[in-house]
Amino acid sequence: MQARHPERVDLTDRLRQFELLLNSVTDYAIYMLDAEGYVRSWNAGGERIKGYRQEEIEGTHYSAFYLPEDVAQGIPMKNLHIAEREGRFAGEGWRLRKDGSRFRASVVIDPIWDAGELVGFAKVTRDITERYLAEQRLEKARQDLLQSQKMEAVGKLTLGLAHDFNNLLTIIINSLDVIDTRAQNEKVSEMVLTALRASERGILLSRQLLTFGRGQNLVPERVDLNRLIESGKDLYRRCAGSAVSVFFDLAPDLPMIDVDRGQFEASLLNLVSNARDAMPSGGALYLTSFHCVKANPADPEHRQREYVCVAVKDTGVGISAEQQAQVFDPFFTTKPIGRGSGLGLSQVHGFAAQSGGFAELESGLGAGTTVTLHFPLPGAFT
Ligand SMILES: Nc1ncnc2c1ncn2[C@@H]1O[C@H](COP(=O)(O)OP(=O)(O)OP(=O)(O)O)[C@@H](O)[C@H]1O
Ligand SMILES: [Mg+2]
Incomplete structure (x- = not known):
């Protein structure tokens, strides 16, 4: 027969248990704000992620975690209003640690109601900097690959066109040469010369295209x-x-x-x-x-x-x-x-x-x- 845990938790123990639970979660900052946005409780995760100890931060407005430019735009209060109005705010953005360094935060804010009255907010913040940077690196690598594939395709196309272009110009130049030797009229010779000049410029351009097509290699x-x-x-x-x-x-x-x-x-x-x-x-x-x-x-x-x-x-x-x-x-x-x-x-x-x-x-x-x-x-x- 299995030993049963004795039913030994009274209400004060439940509070203690709850506190233990919150403080053993160190990957998430879980804390409460009052209805105006002042920090009223704090957990060990908050200290680990944001660097403030409980006694330092309690009573401080939670906009301290936001970047000055976000504070200037009133974003901290806007987010609270969204949570109040829509029942939840969820978002992602850059936040500040106590030492001034930035971290990428995934944030959820839930309003806390008591008998129909807003008494505060529950806020959960996760530091997702590493994941975010890894995603950014992946995205950059993807973009670079795409770009290089695009350039390779354009290069191949250019190379093919430049070769064809070159062959056509060679035919034109040879024909113009023949016309030139048979021309009995100065005006015609002059026109042939102009056409030859243009074709030679074309040859030069096709060489530049070949160079480009080979990717400058x-x-x-x-x-x-x-x-x-x-x-x-x-x-x-x-x-x-x-x-x-x-x-x-x-x-x-x-x-x-x-x-x-x-x-x-x-x-x-x-x-x-x-x-x-x-x-x-x-x-x-x-x-x-x-x-x-x-x-x-x-x-x-x-x-x-x-x-x-x-x-x-x-x-x-x-x-x-x-x-x-x-x-x-x-x-x-x-x-x-x-x-x-x-x-x-x-x-x-x-x-x-x-x-x-x-x-x-x-x-x-x-x-x-x-x-x-x-x-x-x-x-x-x-
Ligand atoms: N041999 C030269 N004598 C006098 N000026 C020159 C000479 N070579 C180059 N330049 C000057 O340098 C400029 C740049 O030359 P570059 O060959 O890079 O370009 P471009 O000849 O103007 O154009 P493109 O070569 O693409 O047809 C020319 O516009 C010209 O002013
Ligand atoms: Mg030149």
């Missing part, structure tokens, strides 16, 4: 830079236009380096088209390659390093000292709308830096411009 390959330049000679000559004489001076026996072919080509096209625009009535463009030992100006330790360099030099209008500081900024352009996006030199700069090297600009008003790309020899320090 370089795909470096070990290359002989001179061979890379040689293979694009026609493209560069064409891009420079017939008014500009193009000279190549490539140093023999250059060491191999690691670069992304597509981006290298895009960089040279950007530099050559800038040079062309700087020489509206013609001039000379020098494309040179050479080996040098130098320190990257961005290296605080000024360490000397071996580089293979490519310089694009023009005899154009040059760039003022003031503008030299801005030309590498994305979207900086002095060209009319539709002629320049201001992204050319920032692509050049970004590509050189991502390849472990740097781009250098030398210019003066009326003195022409030289942009030199420096690519480090593989294996040396980075």
Whole structure:
């Protein structure tokens, strides 16, 4: 036969039991407010969560737990009125501990009625900071994933379109070339030239799209830079236009380096088209390659390093000292709308830096411009 607990609890013991119960709940602050919102009772959970001892907090208005901006908007009293009117207030928000630190609180307020008269409120608060922050982190991770999936999809689409675009433009350019050689009329030649210019600008744009589509990730390959330049000679000559004489001076026996072919080509096209625009009535463009030992100006330790360099030099209008500081900024352009996006030199700069090297600009008003790309020899320090 089971032993029975003796019925030994009188009313005062019940109160004691109730107090013990409330104080053994330490994950919840459970306390009573009077009808005006002053704290009238407090439990161990309240002390653990909010930091006040019972004797400190009893008699204090419960708005002490709210942030000053919430108090300024009268939110503590509004919440009590909602509880009174609707029979309960439940909410979540930031609250203050005694030491001034904030915690995320889940709050329930119930009105206490006695013979139809409001005598106070029962309030239960839970510290849900950890759960809240974990949810926020999860949400952020979800958003980041979504964003990167979106970017990947846009990148793939762009990549596909850029390739198609490039192929179509190549057909257009080849056809225009044929028309040009057969044109017997100067007017027609002029129109063909305009169409060629526009198509070449299209090629340049499609290269930028390819770069974007690859997510700016370089795909470096070990290359002989001179061979890379040689293979694009026609493209560069064409891009420079017939008014500009193009000279190549490539140093023999250059060491191999690691670069992304597509981006290298895009960089040279950007530099050559800038040079062309700087020489509206013609001039000379020098494309040179050479080996040098130098320190990257961005290296605080000024360490000397071996580089293979490519310089694009023009005899154009040059760039003022003031503008030299801005030309590498994305979207900086002095060209009319539709002629320049201001992204050319920032692509050049970004590509050189991502390849472990740097781009250098030398210019003066009326003195022409030289942009030199420096690519480090593989294996040396980075
Ligand atoms: N070789 C150069 N000679 C004179 N000015 C130049 C030269 N290269 C660049 N600039 C100046 O720097 C600006 C920025 O060049 P960048 O290549 O970044 O953009 P853009 O040529 O204006 O436009 P986009 O290259 O997108 O068509 C140009 O608008 C021009 O004022
Ligand atoms: Mg440009």
